[in-house]
Amino acid sequence: MKKIILTGDRPTGRLHVGHYVGSLKRRVELQNSGDFDEIYIMIADAQALTDNADHPEKVRENIIEVALDYLSCGLDPARSTLFIQSQVPELTELTFYYMNLVTVSRLQRNPTVKSEIQMRNFESSIPVGFFTYPISQASDITAFKATTVPVGEDQEPMIEQTREIVRKFNSVYGETLVEPEILLPDNKACLRLPGIDGKAKMSKSLNNCIYLSDTAEDVRKKVMSMFTDPNHLRVQDPGEVDGNPVFIYLDAFSRDEHFAEFLPEYKNLDELKAHYRRGGLGDVKVKKFLVNVLQSELEPIRQRRKEFEKDIPAVYRILEEGSKKAEKVAAQTLADVKRSMRINYFEDREMIEAQAEKFRQG
Ligand code: TRP
Numbered sequence: 001m002k003k004i005i006l007t008g009d010r011p012t013g014r015l016h017v018g019h020y021v022g023s024l025k026r027r028v029e030l031q032n033s034g035d036f037d038e039i040y041i042m043i044a045d046a047q048a049l050t051d052n053a054d055h056p057e058k059v060r061e062n063i064i065e066v067a068l069d070y071l072s073c074g075l076d077p078a079r080s081t082l083f084i085q086s087q088v089p090e091l092t093e094l095t096f097y098y099m100n101l102v103t104v105s106r107l108q109r110n111p112t113v114k115s116e117i118q119m120r121n122f123e124s125s126i127p128v129g130f131f132t133y134p135i136s137q138a139s140d141i142t143a144f145k146a147t148t149v150p151v152g153e154d155q156e157p158m159i160e161q162t163r164e165i166v167r168k169f170n171s172v173y174g175e176t177l178v179e180p181e182i183l184l185p186d187n188k189a190c191l192r193l194p195g196i197d198g199k200a201k202m203s204k205s206l207n208n209c210i211y212l213s214d215t216a217e218d219v220r221k222k223v224m225s226m227f228t229d230p231n232h233l234r235v236q237d238p239g240e241v242d243g244n245p246v247f248i249y250l251d252a253f254s255r256d257e258h259f260a261e262f263l264p265e266y267k268n269l270d271e272l273k274a275h276y277r278r279g280g281l282g283d284v285k286v287k288k289f290l291v292n293v294l295q296s297e298l299e300p301i302r303q304r305r306k307e308f309e310k311d312i313p314a315v316y317r318i319l320e321e322g323s324k325k326a327e328k329v330a331a332q333t334l335a336d337v338k339r340s341m342r343i344n345y346f347e348d349r350e351m352i353e354a355q356a357e358k359f360r361q362g
Pocket of ligand 1: 007009010044047071137140141
């Protein structure tokens with residue numbers, strides 16, 4: 001069986017380092033590994049509209065931001081198909097059929113939907129499209145017969161729901177769809193990077209993100225303002241590294257080479273942590289190290305972004321080509337689905353003949 005990746009992001013803002021360690025970086029590694037036959041990376045504008053119907057411009061403006069983030073991280077259109085969800089109408093059609101395989105109560109139990117409803121204060125005014133977006137996500141994944149979905153931990157309930165839809169479809173209509181596997185980051189710190197204020201999640205509205213497109217100076221300022229252990233008041237105090245955002249970022253980003261390059265007094269992160277715990281290591285020193293680590297990871301990304309920014313029409317051409325290619329694949333799956341559901345009337349010669357025969361006999 002072919003190994004196929006599908007994943008994507010909602011274009012509601014620029015992508016941040018949480019997206020990067022949680023998913024983006026992995027995608028590029030998977031792309032470059034050569035282990036996959038096909039890779040589809042989708043800008044999920046239709047899904048973004050499910051809770052931004054009143055602000056379509058926000059979604060429209062961010063498509064280019066996300067595309068630039070993708071390209072500057074090293075996603076390569078020659079190896080990965082980059083496309084825009086709304087430009088593949090087959091996805092919407094699939095969703096309509098899958099809707100019959102899912103109950104309202106099952107959607108209500110989806111933990112991601114639940115917490116998002118709370119976060120958005122939808123309460124009793126949940127848009128139907130928003131409520132059903134896990135079903136649309138199942139269409140995104142199954143349309144490409146994806147075997148592997150590299151995403152962050154928050155997407156786990158979505159993939160589980162997709163798997164259920166696949167099993168249900170296959171059991172009712174016959175083996176047609178492929179059950180995907182989730183691929184989570186292998187580094188625990190990368191599962192969910194906290195905001196620079198120590199809040200559980202980076203979010204644009206909390207203004208606690210470090211963006212991939214931030215300037216070097218922005219990154220430096222943000223890191224130097226980061227929360228650390230609130231009880232680590234004086235340099236000589238013992239400090240806590242667990243739950244300390246600066247150390248979580250180091251867990252996610254730092255490698256032994258970084259120590260050799262920027263902080264040779266320590267061999268690795270374990271030594272640095274031990275010193276912090278013992279006391280005698282100041283936050284400023286740790287933060288300066290983190291600035292260096294982040295800059296060395298982000299600088300090549302910023303450089304590539306600058307190049308792509310010089311030719312925006314070319315970026316749209318990449319997305320247009322990708323969307324055309326994606327549509328061909330999705331159309332094939334939709335045809336398979338309709339055949340399995342036997343709603344392919346005009347190509348079902350046998351059915352037409354059998355009915356003709358019945359009517360002839362009266
Ligand atoms: N829900 C994802 C997010 O919020 C975006 C997304 C839409 C997606 N369809 C997908 C991710 C299919 C993986 C697979 O970022």
